[in-house]
Amino acid sequence: MxxxxxxxxxxxxxxxxxxxxxxxSYHVPGHKNGEAYDGVEGAGFLDEVMKYDVTEISGTDDxxxxxxxxxxxxxxxxxxxxxxxxxxxxxxxxxxxxxxxxxxxxxxxxxxxxxxxxxxxxxxxxxxxxxxxxxxxxxxxxxxxxxxxxxxxxxxxxxxxxxxxxxxxxxxxxxxxxxxxxxxxxxxxxxxxxxxxxxxxxxxxxxxxxxxxxxxxxxxxxxxxxxxxxxxxxxxxxxxxxxxxxxxxxxxxxxxxxxxxxxxxxxxxxxxxxxxxxxxxxRGKGAFTAGLAAVDVLRRGLAELPRYGLVQPAEPLHRNTPPDSLAAYVTQDPFKVVIYDATGVLSGFELQRRLEAKGCVPEMSDDRHVVLLLSLGSKAEDADLLLQALREIDSEEPSISPHTVSKPDSRNNSTWNNFHSLQISAPVPFSLKPVSANEIESIDLEHCMGRVAAEMVIPYPPGIPILYPGEVITDQIQRRLAGLAKGGAKFQACADPVLQRIEVYNIQKGGEA
Structure with missing residues (x-):
């Protein structure tokens, strides 16, 4: 083109x-190009967008x-x-x-x-x-x-x-x-x-x-x-x-x-x-000029703040060695700046809360990391404000109560259930058949080890299920769920959104490992 x-x-x-x-308009939508809101509180918010809110009529396509x-x-x-x-x-x-x-x-x-x-x-x-x-x-x-x-x-x-x-x-x-x-x-x-x-x-x-x-x-x-x-x-x-x-x-x-x-x-x-x-x-490449400049400001500023670690691919052993294409992690979106408190004092959840208290709202956090999302809409001053907030948090360290953050390893994954030894599972059947109420019970999370999950448990964000129905809850999974709940993670799909309790299959229905 x-x-x-x-x-x-x-x-x-x-x-x-x-x-x-x-x-x-003699057609839907019923707000009639926003006229239904004339003189109504909130009309200013809706006025402009509703003038463009049409439906499938002549000329608008389908x-x-x-x-x-x-x-x-x-x-x-x-x-x-x-x-x-x-x-x-x-x-x-x-x-x-x-x-x-x-x-x-x-x-x-x-x-x-x-x-x-x-x-x-x-x-x-x-x-x-x-x-x-x-x-x-x-x-x-x-x-x-x-x-x-x-x-x-x-x-x-x-x-x-x-x-x-x-x-x-x-x-x-x-x-x-x-x-x-x-x-x-x-x-x-x-x-x-x-x-x-x-x-x-x-x-x-x-x-x-x-x-x-x-x-x-x-x-x-x-x-x-x-x-x-x-x-x-x-x-x-x-x-x-x-x-x-x-x-x-x-x-x-x-x-x-x-x-x-x-x-x-x-x-x-x-x-x-x-x-x-x-x-x-x-705009082509120029669409990203300001956003990438903001990323550069943020990364250079972080380099001067040793308290905060930065998630990034490992550097090749030799300068002329290309990244291993079969490695787990070889590319990083520059607009996703993932940081953590290298001192282990602040969890990711707590660091997010402290940033929000200073008017800087991250994309998400887990028990270790905070994801800071920039884009082509970001500007250098956005990076400057964020760096200032991080400096202030660093200076406030004496008032922070120590909090132990577990070091990352392949069994302490922040976003999903990575506790199985098999690389390839047997086929897991999925269907829309609902679970009957008489097949399940709700128990305290601390007592769920060895039981079979009867509900999906999804920390959100990122929206990746840690458990799905029919999966055995191991000791490691239980501890992972308890750690996320204690840290203040938000959950979807499960009956208890703060995950103090979890639904499992009755033992007589095969609900024990």
């Missing part, structure tokens, strides 16, 4: 024209059968992100993950090879599709104790053990911006005739600047889901699904997308996806 086309934003331009025309501006916008997105075809998602990356799984495994009982530390939306997709999941343990970065992605050898072995597998699904990068080389995984999948699906929710910006890691599409992935709202500039819930190659049934994928997405998609959200793409297309 030529430069003039790339500078267009077809959906936004259509909505702007709709607003200017000022036609009278997300589920695009022929006009939405079709053009998606074609521009494919050109920008290097896909053969791109689809706008108004339900976040969740909708894309669900659609990919339902496409790759169209019949219950099919096998999919899945990285174990996946987002909860992947687990939900496995349930919806009735998949038998073969879980792969990810490699662990020994310096931080954090998990990244499965080894290429593990993927190859799993495909050899389960040649009937329909697809392989991995996450890259992880919530901490850490990654490894996807190209070997793509080659192994394609040699076996199966697609590589990648949850690239946190990597929508990848490949758009030399300072950023390569994207999953460039590495050979067949289906890639990106949260355009996370690291780029779309509205929250705005995401994209990109596909290439012959290994995914595109017609079935469209049908699955229609199943999991609203039949009344948000036009302001789609316009924000259109504008986020246009920003990259029109």
């Amino acid at each position: 030529n430069k003039l086309q790339r500078c267009r934003a077809p959906i936004y331009e259509m909505l702007e024209q709709y607003r200017i025309m000022g036609n009278r 997300l589920h059968h695009p022929e006009g501006v939405i079709k053009e916008a998606q074609e521009l997105a494919a050109d920008c992100f290097g896909a053969e075809e791109s689809f706008f998602l108004v339900g976040g990356s969740t909708a894309g993950n669900l659609a990919l799984i339902l496409t790759a495994c169209p019949e219950p009982g099919m096998i999919m090879i899945v990285q174990r530390n996946v987002h909860k939306s992947v687990i939900h997709g496995l349930m919806l599709a009735g998949v038998r999941a073969v879980f792969l343990e990810p490699l662990i970065d020994p310096l931080s104790g954090l998990s990244v992605a499965p080894a290429a050898e593990a993927v190859k072995a799993a495909l050899a053990a389960y040649p009937e597998a329909a697809a392989v699904l991995v996450t890259m990068p992880n919530y901490y911006g850490m990654g490894s080389d996807l190209a070997p995984l793509a080659r192994i999948c394609h040699d076996s005739g199966v697609p590589l699906l990648v949850d690239e929710a946190h990597g929508a910006h990848y490949g758009q600047h030399p300072a950023l890691p390569a994207g999953a599409l460039t590495s050979g992935a067949d289906g890639v889901v990106q949260s355009t709202h996370k690291m780029l500039t779309a509205m929250t819930m705005g995401a994209m699904l990109h596909v290439q190659g012959p290994r995914l049934d595109r017609a079935l994928l469209r049908q699955r997308l229609a199943m999991v997405q609203s039949s009344s998609p948000s036009y302001p959200m789609m316009a924000s996806l259109d504008l986020a793409r246009r920003l990259l297309h029109s």
Whole structure:
């Protein structure tokens, strides 16, 4: 596409024209271009966006059968992100993950090879599709104790053990911006005739600047889901699904997308996806200049604050030695700055609380680390304010009560259950069948060791299940859950959101290991 086309934003331009025309609405939505809020408190907040909040009428096109501006916008997105075809998602990356799984495994009982530390939306997709999941343990970065992605050898072995597998699904990068080389995984999948699906929710910006890691599409992935709202500039819930190659049934994928997405998609959200793409297309590498400068200010400032450690890939032993492409952790998103208190005094949770008290709100924390997220929208003064807050926290150390933080190791993983010795699991059946109330009981977390979980336990963020129903709760898992609960982690999916109690299967129903 030529430069003039790339500078267009077809959906936004259509909505702007709709607003200017000022036609009278005799259709949904019921707010009637925001007029229902005239004279009502809060009208100022809603006034502008509601003028652009339309529905499928003449000229606005249809997300589920695009022929006009939405079709053009998606074609521009494919050109920008290097896909053969791109689809706008108004339900976040969740909708894309669900659609990919339902496409790759169209019949219950099919096998999919899945990285174990996946987002909860992947687990939900496995349930919806009735998949038998073969879980792969990810490699662990020994310096931080954090998990990244499965080894290429593990993927190859799993495909050899389960040649009937329909697809392989991995996450890259992880919530901490850490990654490894996807190209070997793509080659192994394609040699076996199966697609590589990648949850690239946190990597929508990848490949758009030399300072950023390569994207999953460039590495050979067949289906890639990106949260355009996370690291780029779309509205929250705005995401994209990109596909290439012959290994995914595109017609079935469209049908699955229609199943999991609203039949009344948000036009302001789609316009924000259109504008986020246009920003990259029109500015190119220059879109990241200010944000990368802010990252540089922050990293240089951290180098002068020895109290705070920084998670980053290990340096090669020799300057001219390239990074090991098979290592657990070889790429880092520069916009994800992951720090920890190297003195061991402040946990990640406590450091986050202290930063928030000073007006600096991190992305997330675990019991050791704090994830500080910058983007192309960040500025040098953002980095300066953050560094000032960190300096103040450092100077306040005498008033801080000592708190022991366990050192990172491969059994103290911050984001998921990494306590199994097997690299490749047996197939785990997933279904939508609910657990009967008479099969389960709620017990104190401290007494759950050896019992079988009857619910999913998901620290959020990052939204990666530590437990799923049917999994045995080992001593290490129990201690991990107790540590997260004590540190103030927030949980989803479990009956007790503060995780003082946990639901397990009754012993008479096979609920004891």
